[in-house]
Amino acid sequence: MKLADLVRTVADGGESLYFCGDHRATLPALRRLILEEAGK
Amino acid sequence: MSSRYPIFDRSRLRMRPLAERHHDMSVADLLALEAAEPSFEHPQLGVVAARLIEARRRGAARIMMLGAHVLKVGVSRQLVDLLQGGWLTHLAFNGAGAIHDYELARIGASTESVPRYIRSGEFGLWQETGGLNEWIREAAELDLGLGENVGRRIAESDFPHRDISVFAAAYRAGVPASVHVGVGYDIIHQHPNCDGAALGKSSYRDFLVFTRAVEHLEGGVLLCFGSAIMGPEVYLKSLSMARNVAHQEGREIRHFLTAVFDLVPIGGDYHHELPKTDPGYYFRPHKTILVRTVADGGESLYFCGDHRATLPALRRLILEEASK
Numbered sequence: 001m002k003l004a005d006l007v008r009t010v011a012d013g014g015e016s017l018y019f020c021g022d023h024r025a026t027l028p029a030l031r032r033l034i035l036e037e038a039g040k
Numbered sequence: 041m042s043s044r045y046p047i048f049d050r051s052r053l054r055m056r057p058l059a060e061r062h063h064d065m066s067v068a069d070l071l072a073l074e075a076a077e078p079s080f081e082h083p084q085l086g087v088v089a090a091r092l093i094e095a096r097r098r099g100a101a102r103i104m105m106l107g108a109h110v111l112k113v114g115v116s117r118q119l120v121d122l123l124q125g126g127w128l129t130h131l132a133f134n135g136a137g138a139i140h141d142y143e144l145a146r147i148g149a150s151t152e153s154v155p156r157y158i159r160s161g162e163f164g165l166w167q168e169t170g171g172l173n174e175w176i177r178e179a180a181e182l183d184l185g186l187g188e189n190v191g192r193r194i195a196e197s198d199f200p201h202r203d204i205s206v207f208a209a210a211y212r213a214g215v216p217a218s219v220h221v222g223v224g225y226d227i228i229h230q231h232p233n234c235d236g237a238a239l240g241k242s243s244y245r246d247f248l249v250f251t252r253a254v255e256h257l258e259g260g261v262l263l264c265f266g267s268a269i270m271g272p273e274v275y276l277k278s279l280s281m282a283r284n285v286a287h288q289e290g291r292e293i294r295h296f297l298t299a300v301f302d303l304v305p306i307g308g309d310y311h312h313e314l315p316k317t318d319p320g321y322y323f324r325p326h327k328t329i330l331v332r333t334v335a336d337g338g339e340s341l342y343f344c345g346d347h348r349a350t351l352p353a354l355r356r357l358i359l360e361e362a363s364k
Contacts (some may be wrong), residue, residue: 008155 049182049221050232058168062156063149067201071352073121084341085350087120089357091261091297092127100260100296102129105275107266108136110204112151113348116144118355120209123318127358129260131187131210131217132254133277134270135226135243138190138207138219142172145194145205163168165228173233180238186244187217216253217248220274251278255285257296265301265345272324279333293335300348301343 010016019026071077095102104122122128133141143150146168157163172190179189191211194202202208210217221243228234254262254275264271279293286293306326308314313331314321321327330340343350 004154008158011155012159 042199050230050234051183053165053230053232055165055231056162056165056172058143058166061152061166064151064153065114066149067144067204067332070117070204071225073117076247077221077352077356078346080343080345080349080353082343082345085343085354086357086361088261088263088297088299088341088354092358093362094347095260096127098259099256100258101256102127102261102263103123103132103250103253103257104128104130104263104265105132105267105271106137106264107268107271108134108140110265110347110351111137111140112145113346115348115351116141116204116206117178118352119206120204122355122358123209123213123215124243125359126213128215131206132246132250132271132274133187133219134267135218135219135221135228137171138172138187139226139228141205141207142190142194143169145197145199145202145208146171148201164230166227168229170228170233172228173231173235176228177233177235179242179245180235183245184242185216185218185249186221186239186242187219187246188204188249189242190219191217214280216246216249218250219243219249220250220270222270235352240356247274248276250274251281254278255282255293257282258293262296262298262329263301263324264298265351266303267295268302268304268324270300272328276328276333294334296334297339297341298329298334299331299341301347301354303344303346305344306342311340 006016006018092102119131123131152163152166154163173345175189175193176186178184178193179186183187183191187207188211191205191207191209194205195208195211199205207217219242221239223229223236223239229236229239257279262275264275281292302325304320306320306321306323310326310330313327326342330342334340
């Protein structure tokens, strides 16, 4: 991914976030949060 | 059997003429052959020049792989000159390389403003650039490679700037210019006239043409300018295929020089891979081109710098060395 694309495609109203980390950690962490939020 | 998933209907797209596009670069930005080139000094750049000269004397492969950004920094004339001088035996581009070369030859300008046109959904949807899709369809019909037909068509065209087309120069010189396409990567894939089967057939032929070139790499040189994905990935697969056959025939493809020219600083000794815990491990030109594929007898060099400086500097050294 070009880091510029984190900017250009959301410049007219979108939002963007960047997460730097090992996919073995980030993806399970996101799944856990989805399930926790959905279970509330 | 029909797919369970719906697809985007391209007939709904509204295309605009290329003449209405704002361009970020033009032929006025191309570096002249006689111009004072941006400064780039490196003690080992002369080694690359000397090896290219030696490889040409031996008849070994002199392969250059390029990212499209290299054309955007304005060194087309230097590339055309290297081709005309017989210094290269193969050029390999990604799909965007063919697009920038085509637009520069046809209208003398290229490179649209992504931030400007992505807002309105006009990015990439320019009528004349889609003409490349017709040439790709023709390439498939004629059993030609994608890059071969683009070069042939530009060379035979009345495009006002065809003299600075790298693809046309390659075609005229009889040097294969292959295009290694990733589907969905390029603006012409957005167009209603894009034929995915023709794209695949013609670019796959280019892959086999490239692999044939790699078969002659023993004693030769492979250069990679600004290609972080296509260059190392295509080269890796091709080298394995070439070595597979060479081993069966009692030949070797291991004594050659690779050189990477890029913008990314590599810390430490680049002849060794970084650990997987280092983000730099995933910079493929490093681990693939500079380490793994030359581990059994080859050599590698890395040059960190702007392509507008490094490529003309290499050309100058080749010409100086050759004239001694």
